[in-house]
Amino acid sequence: MRGPRSGRDLPALQRTTRIQGGNFVEEWARPDTHPDAEPTEVHVWRALLDLDAGLLAELAATLAPDELARASGFVTGSLRDRFIVRRGVQRNILGRYLGVAPGSIQPIVGLQGKLGVESGGSDLRFNSSNASGLALVVVAWGREVGVDIEELRPVPDADALVERFFAPGEVRAFRALNGDERARSFLECWTRKEAYLKAIGAGLSMPLNRFEVSVGTGESPRILHADDDPDAADRWTLRDLEPSPDHVGAVVLEGSGARVRLFSWGPWTGP
Numbered sequence: 041m042r043g044p045r046s047g048r049d050l051p052a053l054q055r056t057t058r059i060q061g062g063n064f065v066e067e068w069a070r071p072d073t074h075p076d077a078e079p080t081e082v083h084v085w086r087a088l089l090d091l092d093a094g095l096l097a098e099l100a101a102t103l104a105p106d107e108l109a110r111a112s113g114f115v116t117g118s119l120r121d122r123f124i125v126r127r128g129v130q131r132n133i134l135g136r137y138l139g140v141a142p143g144s145i146q147p148i149v150g151l152q153g154k155l156g157v158e159s160g161g162s163d164l165r166f167n168s169s170n171a172s173g174l175a176l177v178v179v180a181w182g183r184e185v186g187v188d189i190e191e192l193r194p195v196p197d198a199d200a201l202v203e204r205f206f207a208p209g210e211v212r213a214f215r216a217l218n219g220d221e222r223a224r225s226f227l228e229c230w231t232r233k234e235a236y237l238k239a240i241g242a243g244l245s246m247p248l249n250r251f252e253v254s255v256g257t258g259e260s261p262r263i264l265h266a267d268d269d270p271d272a273a274d275r276w277t278l279r280d281l282e283p284s285p286d287h288v289g290a291v292v293l294e295g296s297g298a299r300v301r302l303f304s305w306g307p308w309t310g311p
């Protein structure tokens with residue numbers, strides 16, 4: 041089974057690839073061969089969403105009719121194409137782990153919108169997020185996962201958002217930060233919180249003040265507590281991601297001890 045184009049033709053996410061002016065950090069590997077499913081690991085893939093027309097068409101050909109219908113509802117061509125690419129890349133990644141053609145995958149939509157997939161007994165779980173031309177897809181086996189990415193940008197109303205929506209402990213920690221730390225810490229905190237909400241499958245249907253994560257770039261990322269789950273701090277592992285110099289991200293995985301491996305979606309040779 042081959043995904044869209046062999047590795048040679050795929051647009052490489054080079055270490056030197058620039059996204060809005062910055063270089064990617066080095067720790068994202070570009071594997072020559074697609075990594076195997078590994079229950080003791082969690083794989084996070086990053087992918088650029090603005091691709092050439094040929095590859096876009098190849099990815100579009102793998103989408104289901106309902107995905108193409110959703111794509112046609114986007115107000116701009118750019119948003120439509122990015123949706124096609126992120127669903128196409130997601131299918132490509134999942135298809136390679138599952139050993140099936142990307143177009144044959146039938147996503148199952150959970151109650152609050154979290155996607156799953158029939159995985160032939162492999163218990164594959166995944167989640168995705170995108171922001172300003174970059175997507176993350178996290179894949180795990182036998183454990184729930186959630187991921188979120190945000191573009192680093194000024195957030196003029198960060199203080200007000202924190203005071204209004206965040207948990208009391210987060211509000212206190214945020215107030216203690218100096219002005220320079222606040223914008224990045226806000227976005228980091230936001231991705232930590234969304235990644236948790238996506239791991240448990242609730243999405244933004246759960247109020248953001250019903251659980252607390254660590255706040256501050258110097259703080260190790262942790263779920264501190266959740267009103268609905270007294271064991272949340274032990275049940276979930278939180279890790280920050282640096283998807284590019286212009287983005288922050290976070291991944292939440294069920295349990296502890298899994299090795300998180302980071303990959304750039306791009307050229308590889310097989311299977």
Ligand SMILES: CC(C)(COP(=O)(O)OP(=O)(O)OC[C@H]1O[C@@H](n2cnc3c(N)ncnc32)[C@H](O)[C@@H]1OP(=O)(O)O)[C@@H](O)C(=O)NCCC(=O)NCCS
Binds near residue numbers: 126189242245
């Ligand atoms: C999930 C949610 C937090 C995503 O946030 P976002 O910043 O807009 O978008 P992101 O790029 O980070 O994530 C989008 C992905 O999250 C996933 N997702 C959607 N709902 C999810 C949920 N409840 N749990 C986990 N993941 C979810 C989807 O795979 C989606 O990808 P898609 O656009 O290709 O379908 C937000 O859209 C949300 O909470 N929605 C509410 C869902 C809801 O309450 N639905 C009620 C009935 S459907």
